[in-house]
Structure formats: structure tokens, C-alpha cells
Amino acid sequence: MEYEILGLSIALLLWVAWAMRMERRHRRLEELGRLPPGQTWWPVVGNIFQLGLEPPHVSFAKLARRHGPIMTLWLGSMSTVVISSIKVAREMFKNHDVVLAGRKIYEAMKGDFGHEGSLITSQYGPYWRMLRRLCTTEFFVTSRLDAMRGVRKRCIDRMLHFVEEAGANGKNPIDVGRFVFLMAFNLIGNLMFSKDLLDHKSEKGARFFYHAGKVMELAGKSNIADFLPVLKWVDPQGIRRKTQFHVKKAFEIAGGFIKERMESIGNGEDDEGRRNDFLDVLLEFRGDGIEEPSKFSARTINVIVFEMFTAGTDTTTSTLEWAMAELLHNPRTLKVVQAELKDSLGPHGKKLEEQDIQNLPYLKAVIKETLRLHPPLPFLVPHMAMDSCKMLGYQIPKGNPSLGQRLGHRTRSENVGEPFGVPTGAVLGVEIGGLQGSAFRVYTVWIRPSDVSRGATCVSGAPDGARVDVALLRLEFSQRN
Incomplete structure (x- = not known):
């Protein structure tokens, strides 16, 4: 029984x-x-082999033309919703921002040196809201950025001096990208530490340039361990191991600057005449100790500082390098910009200042076209559904990643001319800071954290990055005829 x-x-x-x-x-x-439409997928591998050999953002753009602006792709066992239009992006960021505010943490950023304390990858909640509050009230405020105008001018002048010095003999090739990186690095350094950190002969600068670049490169690589979780412990491509190595090395360099400040404060040697900078804000922060940390740990400060430097330097360097390369390969466009510059600055060629950019609409079109053709990061930082939701009639399951592409690739209609190769007025008169206009309407760089609540953390260094497009002109035309 x-x-x-x-x-x-x-x-x-x-x-x-x-x-x-x-x-x-x-x-x-x-x-x-009820998921958004998408390509027919295969067991285990999903749509991976159907993406072809092209870069992922190019393959996604082609699939979006077939399946629409919101589609589902299976990357191995992971279903991903891909957003490829302004309308869907607006719906996602404005009407479903909170429920889609989670972050998908990929294997590359997991480890001892990863996402904990991160401004970019922290999950939505009290800690993230506290970081956002610091950004909106302390970091990216107009008065602080306007006060840095003289610093930006000095950093650009020094960069030009380094370039001229490197090309003095007229024979050796010039690594312009490194000089632009040093300019952007010192600009962020003045925001963070109130001083220039590196010069063009600095070995430390060369090492940080290398390690930060490798982190960005590895973060952009497709990792099979993300798509087939059973392989995450093996790390078959070594991406997590390599990323953690380069992040650690970059942390050591950035951490050295933080250590110097803390030691100077501890020894009473800090400059009393120095203005309050970002590092002071982080060191002096005091939270409630319940939902917020009572104060930031050295590790958290290190993570935030590293993100400020990488987001503010690599993106600026990449954009200016590509803009110069495109202009050199399109002489007709280069002549149009040169003519606009001469008309704006007069026959005597006064030194270009930030306020002159407003009178150079074709230059702004060149910058926007550069961002469209060569976005610093082809994809936005992936969002993740914190709960199931319905968007535009489709079901987004809980835990499902949502991947937004840099929308400039697809928002230009076929009859709109490009500054590179077809110099027309179709893309002129569009203000890059406000991201407005019919020909280039994108969520590419969010300048003000109030514009898009969760998305504003994607590019920490964006405010000053948008203000140094003057560096392109100063570089390109300082030796003009």
C-alpha cells in the first residue's frame, strides 16, 4: 500500500x-x-549564418529593408529585437523607456574589471538614477562646459603644434589620429582633473591609446559565447579574457591620476585655487547609504573615469579621422568647405573660433555625413526588457535584448545628395546639436541628458565632443592655399 x-x-x-x-x-x-517579423531561423545557431560576412550593422540594415524597421533576429539561442527607424526609436525611448531600460551585459564585460559601478551598463534603479542626477546637475551643465571654452581652444592649439612639429621635415607620415586622441584625452583630463595629463611624447599616453582602442575593438566583436551561453565558461574566442586584460591596463593608468589627487588631498597639498572638477564631485559625493552608496569606492570612481575617457576620446578621434579621410578623398567637397571657410572668415583668414561654426552649414553637413557613414559605434548600447511589454503591436518578452542601430545609415532618402561625392544643399541647415532636419534626423549622439532619459548615458563625453568639430577645420585648413 x-x-x-x-x-x-x-x-x-x-x-x-x-x-x-x-x-x-x-x-x-x-x-x-507576436514577436516582430524576422528572418526564418535555424535550430541552435538561429540567424547567425544568414548574416553573411559583412559587418553586422550592414547585414542588419539589409535585413531591415526586407522585414521592416522593427524585426526579430535569433543570434544563437538569444532572440534580439533590432530597431532601425526613427519612429520605432522614438516609440521605444519615449513611451517604453522605463520597461526597456535594462542593460544586457555581454560576456566581454564580465569579470574582475567589468561593468560593476558603470555609468553606461548599470541596471535601471536607484543607483543609475543617482548617476544620472550627477550627470545632469554636476557634469554636463551648460555653465561648466562654457567655462571650458578656453581649455578647448588651448588643447586644439597644442594639437596643431604637435602635428606641425611631427611634419616639420615633410617626409615622415603623421599619425593624426594619435594627436587628435591626445587632444581629446587632455580635454577630458581638464574636465576630470583640471590639468593636461599627456603630451605627444608620452609613453603613458601611447599605452592608454592602445589599450582603450583594443577595449572598443573587442567590445564591437561578435562573441559566440553571448549567443550560445553553454560556451561562456570556455570563452572560445578569448574575447572576455583579452577585454579584461586591456581594461585592467587602462584602469592602472587612469587609476594613477586618481591616486595622485587623493594623495595630494590627504597631504594637504591640493591647489586651493583649482576649480571644482568632476573628480572632486565624485570624491565628495555622499549618498543616503540605503538605496545609494554612502560614498563612491575607489573602484567605482575608476570605472566612471575610465568610461568618461574612452567614450569622450575614442569617439571624437574616430569621427575627426574619418572626416579628414573623406575630405581628402573627395577634393570637390574639400574645395566647397574651403570656399565656405574663406567667405566666413574673410580674406585675412582670422583664427577659427567655436562661434564661427554656426556660420559654416556645409561643414556641419560634412560632420553629419561622417557620422552617418562612419558612426563611432554602429549600435547603441543594448537595452533589455525588464518586463514583457507591447510595442507597436508586437510583444517584447521579458529579458529580451533590444538593439538599436545608428539610424543615420537608413534615414536618408534616395534623392538626398551627400556631401561626399555629390555636394548639394540637400543636407544643409541642419543643426547637429539639436539633431533636427529632414535629411539627417537621428539619435546618434545625445547632447543633453534630458533629451532621452535612459539613452543619455550612451556617450559620456558627447558634450565636448560636439564642440570640437572646430578641430577638424583647424587641422584641415591651417595650411590651406
Whole structure:
């Protein structure tokens, strides 16, 4: 009798487990049936092999033309919703911002030196809101950025001096990208530490340039461990291991500057005449100790500082390098910009200042076209659904990543001329800071954190990055005829 009761109990438990599993599967199938449309996927690998050999953002753009501005792709066992239009991006960021405010943390950023304390990858909640409050009230305020105008001018002047010095003999090639990086690095350094940190001969600068670049490169690589979680412990491509190595090395360099400040404060040697900078804000922060940390740890400060430097230097360097390369390969466009410059600055060629940019609409079109063709990062930082939601009639399951592309690739209609190769007025008169206009309407760089609440953390160094496009002109035309 006892065996019969035991057998019935086991059978009942198995039946309940089977029923619960089938119910979950049924609900899952219902959710999948309402997912956005997408390419037919294969078992295990999903759509990976259907993306081809082109860069992912190029493949996604082609698929978006076939399946629409919101589509589902299966990257291995991970379903991902890809956003590729302004309308859907606006719906996502404005109407579903909170529920889609989670962050998908990829394997590359997991480890001892990763995402904990991060401004960019922190999950939505009290800690993230506290960081955003610091950004809006202390970091990216107009008065602080306007006060840096003289520093920006000095950093650009020094960069030009380094370039001229490197090309003095007229024979050796000039690594312009490194000089632009040093300019941007010192600009962020003045925001963070109130001083220039590196010069063009600095070995420390060369090492940080290398390690920060490798982190950005590895973060942009497709990692099979993200798509097939069973492989994450193996790290078959070594991406997590390599990323953690380069992040650690970059942390050591950035951490050295933080250590110097803390030691000078501890020894009473800090400059009393120095203005309050970002590092002071981080060191002096005091939270409630409940939902917020009572103060920032050295590790958290290190992470935030590293993100400020990488987001503010690599993106600026990449954009200016590509803009110069495109102009050199399009002489007709270069002549148009040169003519505009001469008309604006007069026959005597006064030194270009920030306020002159407003009178150079074709230059602004060149910058926007550069961002469209060569976005510093082709994808936005991936969002993740914190709960199931419905967007534009489609179901977004809980935990589902949402990947937004840099929308400039696809928002230009076919009849709009490009500054590179077809110099027309179709893209002129568009203000890059406000991201307005019919020909280039994108969520590419968010200048003001109030514009898009969660998205504003994507580019920490954006405010000054948008103000140094003057460096392009000073570089390109300082030796003009």
C-alpha cells in the first residue's frame, strides 16, 4: 500500500511538473507568435549564418529593408529585437523607456574589471538614477562646459603644434589620429582633473591609446559565447579574457591620476585655487547609504573615469579621422568647405573660433555625413526588457535584448545628395546639436541628458565632443592655399 501511495505521489508530481512546463512553453509560443517579423531561423545557431560576412550593422540594415524597421533576429539561442527607424526609436525611448531600460551585459564585460559601478551598463534603479542626477546637475551643465571654452581652444592649439612639429621635415607620415586622441584625452583630463595629463611624447599616453582602442575593438566583436551561453565558461574566442586584460591596463593608468589627487588631498597639498572638477564631485559625493552608496569606492570612481575617457576620446578621434579621410578623398567637397571657410572668415583668414561654426552649414553637413557613414559605434548600447511589454503591436518578452542601430545609415532618402561625392544643399541647415532636419534626423549622439532619459548615458563625453568639430577645420585648413 505504501509503495502504491509513493508511486501515485511521484506520478502526480511528474504530471504537475509536465503540466507547468507545457503551460510555460505554451505562453512562450504565444509570445513568440507576436514577436516582430524576422528572418526564418535555424535550430541552435538561429540567424547567425544568414548574416553573411559583412559587418553586422550592414547585414542588419539589409535585413531591415526586407522585414521592416522593427524585426526579430535569433543570434544563437538569444532572440534580439533590432530597431532601425526613427519612429520605432522614438516609440521605444519615449513611451517604453522605463520597461526597456535594462542593460544586457555581454560576456566581454564580465569579470574582475567589468561593468560593476558603470555609468553606461548599470541596471535601471536607484543607483543609475543617482548617476544620472550627477550627470545632469554636476557634469554636463551648460555653465561648466562654457567655462571650458578656453581649455578647448588651448588643447586644439597644442594639437596643431604637435602635428606641425611631427611634419616639420615633410617626409615622415603623421599619425593624426594619435594627436587628435591626445587632444581629446587632455580635454577630458581638464574636465576630470583640471590639468593636461599627456603630451605627444608620452609613453603613458601611447599605452592608454592602445589599450582603450583594443577595449572598443573587442567590445564591437561578435562573441559566440553571448549567443550560445553553454560556451561562456570556455570563452572560445578569448574575447572576455583579452577585454579584461586591456581594461585592467587602462584602469592602472587612469587609476594613477586618481591616486595622485587623493594623495595630494590627504597631504594637504591640493591647489586651493583649482576649480571644482568632476573628480572632486565624485570624491565628495555622499549618498543616503540605503538605496545609494554612502560614498563612491575607489573602484567605482575608476570605472566612471575610465568610461568618461574612452567614450569622450575614442569617439571624437574616430569621427575627426574619418572626416579628414573623406575630405581628402573627395577634393570637390574639400574645395566647397574651403570656399565656405574663406567667405566666413574673410580674406585675412582670422583664427577659427567655436562661434564661427554656426556660420559654416556645409561643414556641419560634412560632420553629419561622417557620422552617418562612419558612426563611432554602429549600435547603441543594448537595452533589455525588464518586463514583457507591447510595442507597436508586437510583444517584447521579458529579458529580451533590444538593439538599436545608428539610424543615420537608413534615414536618408534616395534623392538626398551627400556631401561626399555629390555636394548639394540637400543636407544643409541642419543643426547637429539639436539633431533636427529632414535629411539627417537621428539619435546618434545625445547632447543633453534630458533629451532621452535612459539613452543619455550612451556617450559620456558627447558634450565636448560636439564642440570640437572646430578641430577638424583647424587641422584641415591651417595650411590651406
